[in-house]
Amino acid sequence: MDLKHTFELYEDVKNDMKFFISSDVRIKILMSLKEGPKNLADLRNEIHLSSSTILHGMNQLQGKDIILRDSGKYSLSQMGKMAANKIINLMETVNTLKNCKDLFLNHEVDCIPKDLIKDIGCLNNSTLVSSTVTDVMKPHRVLSQFLMDTTNIKYLSPVFYPKNAEMFVKTMEKDGKVDLVVTSGVLDKLKEILGTEEVQKSISSGNWGVRIADDDLKLSLTMGDEFIAMGLFSTDGSYDLNVFLISHDEEAISWGERLFKHYKYKSEELKI
Template sequence: MTIEDILDYYEYVKEDLKFQGISSVRIKILISLYEGSKKTKDLRELTGIPASTILHGINELEKQKLISRKGDDFFLSEIGIISTLKLADMIKTRRLLKNTKKLWINHDIRAIPQDLLKKIGDLSNSKLIENKPDDMLKTHRIYLQTVDNSKEIKSVSPIFYSDYSETFKKLLKNNANVELILTEEILKKIIKSLNQQNLSELKRLLSDNKFKIWEIKEDIKVAFTVTDNLMILGLFSTDGIYDPNLILVSDNEDAINWGNKLFDYYQKKSQKINLEYFK
């Protein structure tokens, strides 16, 4: 994510930050200096703020030891780097919550570990896909479309759709690398949905290590998929029922990395399935 992106995000959430008493000018100066030193004219071009206002803001930031200067160049101090890192994360988080509020209100987030909740701003450029009265399968259809051409798929699923088996069979035929973490209940449902031929094929793939499945004993309340170019996240309502009407989708590198970390978290809590499982 570039400085320009974060500055644009700030424009979107600045009233929220102003409510907390943070100066707009000082925020923009700090963010603009995050990737390296700049002169007054550089700051003016990045922020669109008059030079005289920038210099006043710089003086205030210097008093707080957040920035320093060397000749005509201004740069963040060590304290400034730490402060700005958190500031940028707060801006990204505010943007995410503002754009995708429906997903988080009255939905269970306890399945997301604290360290990843702290980095939830990494999902800031995600899109919220929502079912409509005239298209109640929109989220499911988009999910299938987005994973259809992927080469790497990692998925955690405590939910079951009858066409999942066909989808993953197609992916495997296209030589995709598929890794699934399934709850005990969902794993049994998927196996039950397979005919004898498909079950034999599943065993062959598992033995060849071309298809990897982990079983998790926990009753997890999050469903998500990470591919080589996409992250998709769905949540359960606070009443414990999965909400199929809303999914978060992002092709941003930060979001994909976030999703991979979430997958790793659940993989460590799961047991890999091998042929012994079927005996």
Template sequence: MERMICAGRDSLIVRPMTGVPPLEIYDAYHDEIQAIFRSRLLTQVLIALGSGSRSLPALRDATGSSSQALIPKIRQLEALQYVEQVRGDYVLTPIGRLVEPEIERLVTLMGVLGRHREFWVEHELDSIPPESLGELRHLYNAMVIRDVEEDIYAVHAMFAEIIRKASWVHGVSSIMSPVQANLIEQVIIENKPVELVVSPEIAGKLAKEPYRATLESLKEYSRAVIYVSPAPFRLGMAVTESCLSLGLYRRDTGTYDTASDLVSSDPAAVAWGERVFRHYRAIASPLSIPPDK
């Protein structure tokens, strides 16, 4: 079976290249696949060794299990040639180092979906670039902010706080309101760098009032640039040096969900948001407002 391997822990891709259906591959190797995922300890040992060699006592601490329970599982992993012993410690073999990152990615993805299942199930995900969808694990520490009866402006208040505290703002948006525009305007007036990628529909709205006059008044601020995506998209996202705010469209109504945002100050989530921004920025062009007729 031919395989494609891209070096690097975070970019490792091991994918069948022969066109063999995954279900057929599963049928052929289901015993080995099930051996790993059926056993909590097998999975835990592999993930623990993903960060480096460990002694048996260290594996006991990492898994919360006794030597009596661990040793048979380690022997099973040795028989599968995923784990070996080097100078008394246990380490991943070369093929173990191929398998472990894929297991870790799946585990963390399931964690992200499990923590905020309602958010991911309720919303459209199509406008998140495929490569970023494959990295949702970086959003594990995010929290969902929702408008509730006791605080009907929770989402707006959080977004406003993020924008006001920012030293710079990168945004991707297919929505715009005078309130949002005012928040961004204040950041621009403070001469902080602002880059915003908007959808073609929003670009058309910005050429009209009440936004046109605001854009005209901000021309002198060279650190603010608005770009237009060549194709429609459906999301609203802001990234700053310390925070990510992500809003999506509801699947049931097809409208932007103003009542819930995914927010994170985790550096991994901020870096994830920056990659989404760079994806859209790379294909966008500077906004050009036609002269008044």
């Protein structure tokens, strides 16, 4: 959609957007009814507002065909369900950007596909692990601990960290699986640290899957059975070692799986 059409769309929907987000009462009614049909007493106990205030908000929502009333109970219409889901998505997106500001600000984000940018709210329950003056390697130390406790690793990165090679070997010793999408430079470093023969043996045994990504890859993603860790490049072109996004949330892990698959699809299988 070009800029002209974007402006025209805004003019068409701006009042409807204001209707949904400008009233605490209407938002709370939507969020409450998203859990299922409720009567006025239920809503009053959950929202902690007077009956008259709630009824006024519900009358406004009924006027937009967002809620329905049947036998003294209120519920969301099909349109209301869709509206509630999108409002929650917007709230999660804003919260993600607020909580992860130090990762996304002044870092490359064009490396994240547009469909995943739209779903960035999936990272809502994430935290940032940052270096400190007394623990400059804290992000990598925390990540290494997570890797020790997992039996399956997905690793997408143009960046080599020697400790990771050790973690990959330990995972293989636990009969785990290591799925790598790395640049040729990272593969060369793995061969240098572990030995070309050991790397080839790991691939032949099926314990390692290795694919080669383009050299212009601008993010690092590490995933285990129950976590996701992501690092980004600064806008000056250097990889930022000082901050990782980490999450154990199911939605975040699912988001990470989609990101990994995106780059895995674009990469080339290493054949030995």
